Amino acid sequence: MIKLVFFARLRETLGCDALTLDLDKPATAAEVIERLKVREPHWRQALDDTRLLMALNQQMIKPDAEVRPGDELALFPPVTGG
Amino acid sequence: MTGQVQVQTGDFDVGEQYRALLASGADSGGLALFIGRVRADEGADPVVALELEHYPAMTERSLQALVGQAQERWALDQVSVVHRVGRLSVGDQIVFVGVAAAHRREAFAAAQFLMDKLKTTAPFWKKEFRRSGASAWVEAKASDEAAASYWA
Numbered sequence: 001m002i003k004l005v006f007f008a009r010l011r012e013t014l015g016c017d018a019l020t021l022d023l024d025k026p027a028t029a030a031e032v033i034e035r036l037k038v039r040e041p042h043w044r045q046a047l048d049d050t051r052l053l054m055a056l057n058q059q060m061i062k063p064d065a066e067v068r069p070g071d072e073l074a075l076f077p078p079v080t081g082g
Numbered sequence: 083m084t085g086q087v088q089v090q091t092g093d094f095d096v097g098e099q100y101r102a103l104l105a106s107g108a109d110s111g112g113l114a115l116f117i118g119r120v121r122a123d124e125g126a127d128p129v130v131a132l133e134l135e136h137y138p139a140m141t142e143r144s145l146q147a148l149v150g151q152a153q154e155r156w157a158l159d160q161v162s163v164v165h166r167v168g169r170l171s172v173g174d175q176i177v178f179v180g181v182a183a184a185h186r187r188e189a190f191a192a193a194q195f196l197m198d199k200l201k202t203t204a205p206f207w208k209k210e211f212r213r214s215g216a217s218a219w220v221e222a223k224a225s226d227e228a229a230a231s232y233w234a
Binding site: 078082 | 134219
């Protein structure tokens with residue numbers, strides 16, 4: 001099991017701020033997103049946005065990073081603070 | 083060499099922040115303070131407010147990491163970063179970056195580094211609310227990305 005969290009425009013588009021996904025062995029972040037698209041086909045377009053950023057356990061990562069059971073994977077648009 | 087970061091809904095007092103930076107001691111000959119505010123973006127439909135969303139579990143940690151990077155690059159006596167979240171009105175202060183160093187060059191450079199990196203890596207998102215009632219998420223700017231990559 002892993003926790004997925006979404007922020008800002010992506011959170012609004014999906015209508016969801018967090019969910020859990022079954023994961024019994026390590027997979028890359030990109031694979032996790034593919035699995036999410038299968039589970040929630042209507043999210044495909046929003047999740048295909050190549051500008052989306054990812055953080056694993058609160059650290060920015062690239063899509064090939066390894067996600068393990070118990071991790072928190074965050075997906076969000078480019079940041080606009082400051 | 084210390085650094086502190088704070089994420090808060092309330093306003094911050096620049097005078098208080100300045101005095102805290104001064105506590106670094108008499109050897110800090112140069113202090114750079116930057117304050118970012120909510121811009122009206124005047125036009126047919128000006129901005130009246132912003133909503134600042136963040137990723138609470140990650141925000142302070144990412145700011146702390148940036149302060150650490152600045153301290154590795156330059157000899158700094160004291161660093162302070164304050165960022166507000168929640169609903170802000172036009173003219174409100176959003177962000178404070180303060181750097182105390184022996185000389186001005188390190189202070190200016192570190193303050194600019196912190197702002198450039200914060201804008202592209204810290205998990206904050208702005209939503210603008212305009213006078214007409216329209217609202218929209220602020221788009222990330224390519225110029226911000228370019229500014230941050232200058233330091234890579």
